[in-house]
Amino acid sequence: MPGQPRYLWLADLLREPILTGEVGPGSRLPSRSRLARTHGVSEQVSRHALRLLVSEGLVEARPGSGYFVRPVPTVHRFSRTDRSSGSGVDPLRTGEAEIATVQADNGVARRLALRDGEAVFRSRRLGTADGRPIALHTAWEPARLTAGTLRTPADADPGTGVLDRLTAAGISIDRVVEEVGVRPLREPEAAALGLAPGLPVLVVERTHFSGRRPVETSDLVGSTEHCRLVYRLSLARPQRKRP
Template sequence: MGGQPRYLWVADMLRRPILNGELAPGSRLPSRSRLARTHHVSEQVSRHALRLLVSEGLVEARPGSGYYVRPVPQIHRFSRTDRASGSGVEPLHREELGTLTVKVNDLVARRLTLRDGEMVYRSRSLGLADGAPVALHTAWEPMVLTQGTLRTPADAEPGTGVLDRLGAAGVIIDRVVEEVGVRPLREPEATLLQLAPGLPVLVVERTHFNGQRPVETSDLVGSVDHCRLLYRLSLARPPKKGR
């Protein structure tokens, strides 16, 4: 063990068989007392080791039952480098939650360069896999852009992307800015995703521009266990040297 804390050494003794497949998903791990006896450490050391593996996402604690190897989560990849990447929750099954007119709050107002309290369309949709919610997409759009037309988020044909819908209204989107981060899950996101508030989630903040004017902004919120962002980058080939 050298100078390594004993709980890290015990955690490594468990981590290796999990990662190499010796302990299959769903396998029950030894109890804290059994780990302590096997590795000649205190139960406090074995408790810290198990909690570390829980924090790493390799193990789950089941109250009253013990610690188990976590199942390998199903990964869903969201393409961010093509025209369809602005369509929200694809490739998941999309469940529309509707469009409301709301007063914009401070954070979204700054992203849309609006005054706090101006009216926007807010549209929400859930991304489902095998009937379970995996991702939530929320979009905000200034009402002034399409109000009184059939190009509002509420009136457009289902499946119409924001580029085509606003383009048909004469608002050409020519630039997209996207920022990716991780933050704690908030309500009502937690209720819609059937997750506990405060859990870390992946968040993609995407804003569409017409010139320098932001015309729509959205949040894609998804479980860090199940969601990945896929980027494809084309690299210019260096010119061939003359013979």
């Protein structure tokens, strides 16, 4: 491409065989000096090209060894059209939820239309695959909704979704709103997922409403490499016009 920086041109040459599988996972790429000699560029150009491929997640740098093609990460798809409106961590394996009564911080209070410091039930569940943590689901709901009943997150039967549990408590959920984004990973999320704080992660904020009142809100936090969201939307068929 006319005017294209040389390092982008070189990165394109290296990227294509990686994406097509011609250069497979674990393959070692030529050194910076060898790339420079082969393609008639400076080592600075080859260094920038390799660093670009590292930033794209296609290549990893191993100190003292060079640059290697990264294995293709396993992708887990999360259905966001489930009827139970549960944690949304399926199809990952999940352990027992960690449930506690805490004070709502400013962000949670705003999402649930509560006063700062009001008591909420917080539930945390870690989703794993092949023994590796992939996603963390954290949910909050006002404690006053079910406190003193057998419908709290701690008292409900295992596997009971929030829809069934709150419906049994006399609270009808009629709307769910999701907001999807990417943000830096926070502590203690980083500790739970075994990732470095500050890495970009996929975040799904889901809030359940009863009328105009938010009754539960949650965050699904997952690695951008391993997590995909699947939405299946039904479309109304256009009516045929009569001749």
